Amino acid sequence: MASIKDVAAQAGVSVATVSRVLNSHPSVSPDARGRVLAAVEVLGYRPNAVARSLRTDQTRTLGLVISDVLNPYFTALARSVEEEARGRGYSVIIGNADERPEQQDHHVRTLLDRRIDGLLLSPADGDSPLLTDVARSGTPMVFVDRWVPGLDVPVVRADGHRAVQDLVAHLHALGHRRLAIIAGPAATTTGNERVEAFRDAMRAHGLALPDAYIGQGDFQADSGRRVTEQFLALPEPPEIVFAADNLMALGALDAVRARGLRVPEDIGIAAFDDIPWFVHTAPPITAVAQPTGDLGRAAVRALIDIVEGRAPQSVALPARLVVRSSCGEDTATPRSTA
Amino acid sequence: MASIKDVAAQAGVSVATVSRVLNSHPSVSPDARGRVLAAVEVLGYRPNAVARSLRTDQTRTLGLVISDVLNPYFTALARSVEEEARGRGYSVIIGNADERPEQQDHHVRTLLDRRIDGLLLSPADGDSPLLTDVARSGTPMVFVDRWVPGLDVPVVRADGHRAVQDLVAHLHALGHRRLAIIAGPAATTTGNERVEAFRDAMRAHGLALPDAYIGQGDFQADSGRRVTEQFLALPEPPEIVFAADNLMALGALDAVRARGLRVPEDIGIAAFDDIPWFVHTAPPITAVAQPTGDLGRAAVRALIDIVEGRAPQSVALPARLVVRSSCGEDTATPRSTA
DNA sequence: ATCAACCGTGTAATCGATTCCACGCCCCGA
DNA sequence: TCGGGGCGTGGAATCGATTACACGGTTGAT
Structure with a gap:
């Protein structure tokens, strides 16, 4: 060459x-x-980009470590991140943590060894001293979707409070009172936040959220299945299961099917994260949709701000409710007042 | 640092x-x-990996350019590729072509500029002189899933002939005679190959495949929708629509729904590529499953063989039919002979 | 006419590693 | 006693770029 x-x-x-x-x-x-x-x-x-990088001490490359490539939410995120970065003259190297802290650390280390200019990260569950070191070392870094509390790193995320409130209002209007949630791993911030939002909304509607209705999941389909089975085995099973991410919702759907129950007649299902497939499931699933594309773009902008020496900004973009039929039809209550 | x-x-x-x-x-x-x-x-x-690479003239990095990150088939592929590569001490940089040749070329060029040790590619539709140059230049390279005919580059792919024959046999056994196919872009090899396999299987069963039953798609959901609408508008619409990839199957499902028709009662749907979501659609979709994980692993092995100076091998792994209910139930014909 | 400023260009240092070569030392055999 | 052969080590070249600095030649102002 x-x-x-x-x-x-x-x-x-x-x-x-x-x-x-x-x-x-x-x-x-x-x-x-x-x-x-x-x-x-x-x-x-x-x-030769390698030689150029050595000399200039910049690679015009961003690292993106996501929790799970097989989760459509993250691929959508990855796509928008790459697009925005490309538009600004940066490349993106994606690392897949598969929800495993060691694998996440492996990728973070490899990316740092390659001297990427900045790191976009959606931290996996479990603590990682490495992350703390990296953050403190001054490497340009931005959290997307999830974050690690206590670190001085900008966060770009969706704010689901309003949408979750809308969801609970919708369910309440349909006559449902016993609502359960499949939470994410306790250590992930999104896990907690979604539960909190749900709890608040329940309280606002005067509904109880007993501990038995809060299941511990890990953002993977299997855990959704397992938790839902536990819900169904309860003396008084919930009327609605709200999964904190799309994969667990899928697991819930499986568990319900396996029991020979129908959705939404026997039990309703709702999910955090809206994905194209939810339109095609039986039945189509009611979900809280994150502005995924905007999140990815905002995250890249924030990161490049740091890289290029500008002041970055944490961002919280509102999520919104998308009503489908998995919790029951609401065609019976027309909104028009003509 | x-x-x-x-x-x-x-x-x-x-x-x-x-x-x-x-x-x-x-x-x-x-x-x-x-x-x-x-x-x-x-x-x-x-x-510093940058300095090391400059000196040693190797990056221990493989490039993977896929046609579409939003397609679950390709993310599954990417995951297995990364896993196998990591196990062998290589990193993978993924580029998303979004089925656009220019974007594909952009990624190929960027990867080459970074002096990756080898390139794994699933070429997009449309010709790209760049690819020919790269192949001829001696850069280690392997095609996965799709390939460009006439280039001396090993190909790792699934062989769907047998599975497609099984599919047609299955459909025939269910009493279906008018089968249509939504093809992929003519220029992609997988597009052609799947149509050919289908045509052969039809002939073997003494069935006609009129031109009107061969629709041109582009591997994206929208084209599946469009082609299916054309099929439905035919004086004698097909009884089954077979989509050459999962996204187009989804589009087909949409189109059928939009017409107020039921699957499989009014029209059946089958797909090439099996993905986890097909279990959850209404109804679950009958599909030809590729051994995606094996393909990814085999591709990495072939590529590393070239990189490290061994003789690579083209590989064709058999796909297999997964029967679900989207073409009609076949519970009426029990297989057990007890 | 003189000098400063400027322009286009080349020489060489530099980035952080790897690796060839040489050097000093010790040990062993003749 | 002397020489050859490791062994451990350091000096320096090298990979392919960028860039500070120097240099010669114009140009314009005084």
Whole structure:
């Protein structure tokens, strides 16, 4: 592969001049520029990003560590992150933690070894001293979706309070009173936050949320299945199961089916995270939709702000309720007042 | 961030010795080794992968360019690729082409600029002279799932012939005769191959496959919707629509629903690619399942073979039919012969 | 006419690693 | 006693870029 020296030789100039042409430095004569450009063309020269990074101490690359690639929410996030970054001249390297702290740490370390300019992270459950070190070391860093409390790192996330309140209001209006929730891992902030929002909304509607109606999940389908089975085995099972993410909702759906029960007639299901597939399940699932694309874009902007020395901003974007039929139809209560 | 010089100073040895310790070169005294290791510990030193790559001319990184991150088939593939690569000491950088040749080329170029050791690619529709150049230039490269005919590049893919034959047999047994297919883009090999397999199977069962029953899709949900609408508008619409990938099947499902028709009573749907969600759709979808994990792993092995100078092998792994209820129940024909 | 400013260019240092080569030392055999 | 052969070590070249600095040649102001 041709190097800058080959180009310089071919064009009859020094490597410095070649470099200047390539970086559109002003003081190069049109003649030299032309010869260099021609040489580049002839040789099919492409600058070696590795060498360039070593010298300039910047890679124009962002790292993104997500909790689970198989979760459509995170792939949607990854896509918008990559898009926004590309638009701003950065590349993105994605690491998949699979909800395992060791694997998360592996990726964080590898990314740091590659001297990425900044790190976008949705921390997995379980603590990671590494993360604390990295945050303190001054590496540009932004949390997306989830975060680690106590670290001075900007967070870009969805605020589900309002949407969860809308959800509970919707369920209440449909006549449901016994609502249960499948929570995320206690150590993830989103896990807690969603439970809190739900608890608040329940209280506001004068509904009780007994401990038996709070199941511990881990954001994976299996845990949704397991918790739902426990709910169904209760002397007084809930009328609605609200899963804190889309995968657990899927597990819940499975468990209900396996019992030979129907949704929503026998039991209703709702989910945090809206994904394209929820339109096609039987029945279509009522969900709290996060503005995933906006989150990804905002996160990249915040991160690049840090990288380029500007003041970053934490962002919380509102989520919104998308009503479908998995908790019962509400066509019986028309809203029009004509 | 500490460099090898800092470690050398701290340990009171030269950088050469530090390097030798780090690369477990034999001729280093236990004493020196101990001091270096201690210094590494104290400084929290991590070797700069950029510098190392520049010197050694290898990055221990593989590039993976997939056609669409939002397609669960490709995320599953990406996951297994990353896993296998990690197990062998390589990292993976993923690029998402979004089925757009220019974006694919952008990623290929960026990956090459970063001097990845090898490239795993599932080429998008449309031709790309760049790909031909890269293949000819001797860059280690392997195609997964799709490929570009005429290039001397190993291909790792699923062979769907048998499974598609099983599918047609299954449909035939259920009494269906008018079967239609939503093809992928003509220029993608998988697109053609799946149509050919289908055509062969139809012929084997003495069934006609009129042109009107072959729709042109592009592997995206929208095209599935559009083509299905055309099928439904036919004087004699098909009894079954077979989509050449999972996204188009979803679009087909949408189109059928939008018409107020039921699946499978009014029209059946089947898909190439099996994904976890197909269990949860209404109704669960009959599909041809690719051994995605095995494909990813085999692809990485083939690529690393090239990178490390061994002879690579093209691989075709058999796909298999997974019968669900989207084409009609076949519980009426028990297989047991007890 | 003189000098400063400026322009285009090249030389060389530099980034952080790896690795070839040489050097000093010790041990062993002749 | 002397020489050859490891062994452990350090010096320095090298990878491919960027960039500070120096240099020669114009140009314009005084």
